[in-house]
Amino acid sequence: MQPDRVLTRVARKELQLFFASPVAWLFLASFMATCLFVFFWVEAFFARNIADVRPLFEWMPLLLIFLSAALTMRSWSEERRSGTLEHVLTLPVPLWQFVIGKFIACAIILALALAATLLLPLTVNSIATLDWGPVFAGYLAAFLLGCSYLAVGLFVSSRTDNAIVSLMGSVAVCGILYLLGSDLLLGFFGGNTAEVLRLLGSGSRFESITRGVIDLRDLYYYLAVTAAFVALNIYALERGRWSVQSSARHRAWRLGISLTVMNLILGGLWLQKFPDLRADVTQGKLYSLSQPSETLLSQLEEPLLIRGYFSERSHPLLAPLVPQLRDLLREYAVVGKGNVRVEFVDPAKDGAAEKEANEEYNIQATPFQVADRYQSALVSAYFNVLVQYGDENEVLGFSDFIEVKTGLGGDPEVLLRNPEFDITRAVRDVLYRYRSGGELFDQITKPVTLRAYISSDSRLPELLVDYRDTIRAEAEALIPKSQNKFAIDFIEPEANGGTEADRILDEWGFQPMVTALGDENQFYFYLTLEDDHQVIQLPTGGFDPADFEDALEAGLRRFASGFTRxxxxxxxxxxxxxxxxxxxxxxxxxxxxxxxxxxxxxxxxxxxxxxxxxxxxxxxxxxxxxxxxxxxxxxxxxxxxxxxxxxxxxxxxxxxxxxxxxxxxxxxxxxxxxxxxxxxxxxxxxxDRHSTFPLPVVRKVGAYEFRDMQFVDYxxxxxxxxxxxxxxxxxxxxxxxxxxxxxxxxxxxxxxxxxxxxxxxxxxxxxxSEANNVMPSLDDAGQSSxxxxxxxxxxxxxxxxxxxxxxxxxxxxxxAPSASDQAPxxxxxxxxxxxxxxxxxxxxxxxxxxxxxxxxxVLSGIIxxxxxxxxxxxxxxxxxxxxxxxxxxxxxxxxxxHFNRTLPALPQQTQASIEYGNYAAALVFLLVVYGLWRLLRRRREAQLRVVLA
Missing domain, CATH: 3.40.50.880 (Class I glutamine amidotransferase (GATase) domain)
Structure with a gap:
């Protein structure tokens, strides 16, 4: 018998047994109902006000544990209980074909269950602009995670003849894999231990992909777990064919399985050396360094140091953010191509490092209040990043990185706001400060010319003759320091019949000046800075020579980069x-x-x-x-x-x-x-496309009026x-x-x-509207005014x-307002x-x-x-x-x-319609699947009747 026919027949048989049972339909209905309930009720999608489907994927690792265990609980245990497993073991067919066939059938059912939840991202996309990158990544992660759980479930099922024991064993093993990387367990550890546990956890890997970053290391993890437990499943069944007496074949099987599992583990460890083997599928590449950051890092001429000061024990809400910051900082090292050195320090474990942080960089530990089952305490922890280039440095603290949201029930939710912006800004500042070294012309790339449109001495007042000579001397003193990037050009507008005066009047609007109203003696005194891109005029103010140096420097800074504007x-x-x-x-x-x-x-x-x-x-x-x-x-x-x-x-x-x-x-x-x-x-x-705002609302109840503060669609x-x-x-x-x-x-x-x-x-x-009354009010039906x-x-x-x-x-x-203010x-x-x-x-x-x-x-009201x-x-x-x-x-x-994609304001009735519409669509989906299955079943029965006839 050909292997592909065995795989197909086994997979088809498993699918028929699944859909022939009413439990299967109840199971699919329960899974869809649970997903919808979590999305709309537990995570309060509309109150959360973010245009994504993260709430669905946040619960998926837990839901898939029970889904996978329920799918696989009877796969082998029922075969063993009914005695059909002995028949399978005696067939002259490799057992891996039966294992893979059952696995494929379960994977198809898993894909069908996940497909049923596609209604949710389609709904979000119909309301607001949805970033489909994390959605596709989330479904990929959910499928791979589910496959690894299915492999675990099939293995556990092969070890018992009791379906309930198989269910409980699968939930236990999958639960342990999930807990290894969960915050619940990581709260007891810190530093490198927590990092290792996070790499072993199925949930932490899942979160990494659902962000929108498809990392080869994460994909390999799920494939390795799946392959390992599929191999163990084959080995467990193969042992049923063996006699009690050990043989060379038995030892070869044990060695082969051991080497397979060991190589899968070693492959995962080897891939940890390649953090850049990943794809950021988010819109705008949110988790990859942007082009401005890469351009800035390419300008480095000396090593740049980025050092993260992170305490092993920190606030529970900050601890999960540390791995994300570590990954981002490592990205700077990768893009920097040897010019960026990234270090991570726990000052509590290194007294010299803590002393250096405190005294040289003024980095101090921040006290956080933490609590566990037994006590509440204050923990002083570090959550800082140092950026140093040459003798210039900048320090970023947790207040620069985090954003605190109000979660469901008023609980705070801590997120990284936009760490790349803050880190790149710090890199830019230290780089420019170091490169400038106080020299303005180091940051000017195009030659700048000071053009002075000044009349001859015979036309200028005596005061302005002295002022002109002063500024000429100061400008000429800059030329040797300018690296051939500064020149001066004094132009007499009245020369050549006044052609230059006509030009500057037409182009710049420069009109003749007078000393006082009614004075017939006119002259020009205008200063401009020009390059091949822009022209700006320098203010002359009161024609005070002491002000010219500041005005010239301020003007030149307009043509320079890297200076604080x-x-x-x-x-x-x-x-x-x-x-x-x-x-x-x-x-x-x-x-x-x-x-x-x-x-x-x-x-x-x-x-x-x-x-x-x-x-x-x-x-x-x-x-x-x-x-x-x-x-x-x-x-x-x-x-x-x-x-x-x-x-x-x-x-x-x-x-x-x-x-x-x-x-x-x-x-x-x-x-x-x-x-x-x-x-x-x-x-x-x-x-009609508006936001919600907290406002006092006039609420009418019969003949009475009440004023309440409510969130109003405004x-x-x-x-x-x-x-x-x-x-x-x-x-x-x-x-x-x-x-x-x-x-x-x-x-x-x-x-x-x-x-x-x-x-x-x-x-x-x-x-x-021209009305000044902008107070909202609600009628008896709750409709806005x-x-x-x-x-x-x-x-x-x-x-x-x-x-x-x-x-x-x-x-x-x-x-001027008062003539008395003028000097006599x-x-x-x-x-x-x-x-x-x-x-x-x-x-x-x-x-x-x-x-x-x-x-x-307004900002506080929107917040x-x-x-x-x-x-x-x-x-x-x-x-x-x-x-x-x-x-x-x-x-x-x-x-x-990534979290600033908000939902448009929707009336409560519209929100309810969307929610109940999803429930109805889920029911329609089940009916369509049931109809297709009935159609296929009738077609197979018809074919069977033809064969029997």
Whole structure:
């Protein structure tokens, strides 16, 4: 008999016996019901608010233990109990064919059971954008894990004639394999012991694959376990053919099986030397070093040290994160190709290492409260990473790496936020600091020219003649130090009939200056820095020679990489709100903290009429009642080529106790924005695609009204995702979704020489409202008072980016608030403030039409509603800063965190429909399988009748 026919007949017989029993259908139904119950109830899919199917796979290692044990409990034990095993043993057919045939049949049933759960990822994908990479990896891991459990179950079944004993034995052995790598057991160990146990555990290997990383070592583990127990199964049956007396054949079998199992173990140990044999199948390669990180590591000229300080005993929630960080750090060593040395130290076991960490790097142990069955105690543990390059170093702590989510029942869930971003940022900082060594021109790659458009001595006031000579001397002193990357060019605009004056007026808007109003003596005094990509103007201020050195250095830093950039941040001043008190919700402490991680911050007061000369970029958040001096300061900074990011709208949210209203806001920017081609309407956008927000709700019960705090599906809180985010623009292409509250629609009327790109927009199901009452209320049926029924639906733009040659809003320099502030001899000593009428072509303007974008109040409300930290607006603004400063080294990493794919807000009725729809679909799936089995059975019976006839 041919081996393939034996395998086919055995597998077919096992499948027929399985489906002929009603227990089989009850079993499949129970498995599907359990998966659905775990997904929707135990893990609370909708409350969890993450667009993935991890809850299903987190429980799969446990569910598969019982599934596999139930499938295999009767396979050999029933054969042994009924006496048919003796018939099998006497057949002149190798026993491995029977073992493999039964295994194939069980694997087909396993695949069918897993296929039944495909309804869940399809459901998630229909609601939100699902990353299918971890899903495919999860099903691969589930199938391989199930196969290894099936091999265990078949082996245990072959050793007994009692199906119940086989069930219990299989559950015990599979349970031990699972517990070896579980946190329950690893909590008693630490360091290398825990690492070894994690490698032996079936569950820990499973978690690695379900993240979306298919590692050859993990695949081999499951294949090795399967092969080992299949070999033991064959050996156990083969022994039934032997006589009592030992023989050379028996010894050969024992030796062969022993060598097989030993080689499988040695193969696994050998593969541990190849950590790079893996494939990251997640969208965006979340668990592999990104291209910016690889590019940065390729610039290393000396060894880079990355040392992880991890204590053997730590907080139970932090301990599982250590292996993930270890894997990531090893990835840096692999990509670094010998230039990156990675070390792991437990300071508690090395006194010298702990002393060095404490004294040289100021790394201190953090006390954590831990508890077990017997006591509660404080444990001082290390969870730090040191990045050192030359004599420069940076230390990262657990607060830099982790994110704490609120799990089911309020229990905290600790995750790694985005460790690659923090580590790569540290590598970049130490590398640039070491390479620069204080030398600015080391980080400038293209030659920069200082062009001074200055009139002749006969036209210049005496003060400016001295100022010109001073700056010429300082600029010439830089040339020998510049490595041929700096040059100066003094140009007299009036020469050659004023052709140069006409050119700079046309290209840059540089107009003649005067010493005082009414003075007929005109002259030029403008300074620019230029390379082949951009042009910026240096501020001259009060023409003080002491200020020129700082202004020149700040300008040159705009052309350099690796230096800390300065962001000028203008926040709203305290003003009275609608109820006679300062408006609430306009604090931006989180934004300041995030900006300060990568850049220096200057808190800008625009009312003084100028922007700090060191500012590389200006951000204006929720401005209110900007006066003419403030507008002039922003306008002239803009005309000098500085990028301006404006977050503003005609409305702002305000709270008074439990009352929530929109307050009308006069930003003072409307006319200036309109001059630049941007108009923000005095309406508010509502959208069917929105988020949940904690709000006081008016609940009506008969003639009574009650006010409760509830999580409300709030149309004013726009959930921007998919086509609402520009996939082509660097600022938004990496963002999975973004929440914008109380936004107003903006329109763009492009001026000549300016290009525009829409960054943010609502869905097509948005509508507008002019009402200031934004308090939600529920009727007796529990329906919200907000409804877009009957409204004109539209897509509204919320964020835009403009670039090009802008023109100044001002025709002349505005007068200072008080003439008494002017020095009595000002008209003699220095010219009045100059007016720039046109900006360089590289000038950028970014506008978001929401006063509450990135405010602390909105961020905290979204965090409370989603149960996870939310940094979408902050990521948007930081991407905008990096894009504006031509620094894209971290943009592609900032938004790579895997847990920020949130679900869109869904009404409770829709959630219930989705859940019950899955239950119904599962029942339909079972009916379809049953129908197919009946059809095949009838076809076989018909064929049998033909043969018998």
């Amino acid at each position: 300065t962001v000028a941040l203008a926040l709203p001043a305290s003003s009275e709100g609608q109820y006679g008190r300062p408006p609430q919700g306009h604090s931006f402490g989180t934004l300041q903290q995030v900006i300060s991680q990568d850049h220096s911050i200057v808190m800008e007061d625009l009312a003084d009429g100028s922007v700090d000369a060191s500012a590389d970029l200006l951000i204006v958040m929720a401005p209110e009642a900007l006066d003419e001096q403030s507008l002039f300061a922003m306008d002239q900074y803009f005309m000098r080529g500085g990028t301006v990011i404006i977050v503003s709208s005609p409305h702002s949210i305000e709270t008074m106790g439990t009352e929530l209203r929109l307050r009308d806001v006069d930003s003072g920017l409307a006319e200036w924005l309109l001059h630049q081609g941007i108009s923000i309407q005095k309406t508010v956008i509502l959208d 149309p004013y809180l726009l959930d921007i995702r998919d086509d609402g985010l520009n996939p082509e623009h660097p600022i938004t292409q990496g963002l999975p979704n973004l929440t914008v509250g109380w936004a107003s629609p903006l329109t763009v009327d492009l001026q000549p020489g300016i290009t525009s790109q829409t960054l943010l927009s609502s869905s097509d199901d948005a509508w507008l 907000f409804s877009g029924i009957g409204k004109n639906r539209l897509r509204a733009n919320i964020g835009v980016a403009l670039q090009g040659e802008f023109t100044s809003y001002f025709d002349q320099v505005p007068q 001899d000002a008209e003699v000593e220095a010219p009045s403030s100059t007016l720039l009428s046109k900006s360089p072509a590289s000038t950028r303007l970014i506008v978001v039409s929401s006063n509450d974008f990135a405010s602390d109040q 409370a509603a989603s149960g996870t930290q939310y940094f979408g607006p902050l990521e948007f603004l930081m991407n905008a800063v990096d894009w504006s400063l031509e620094d894209s080294s971290l943009m592609n990493i900032r938004s790579r965190a």
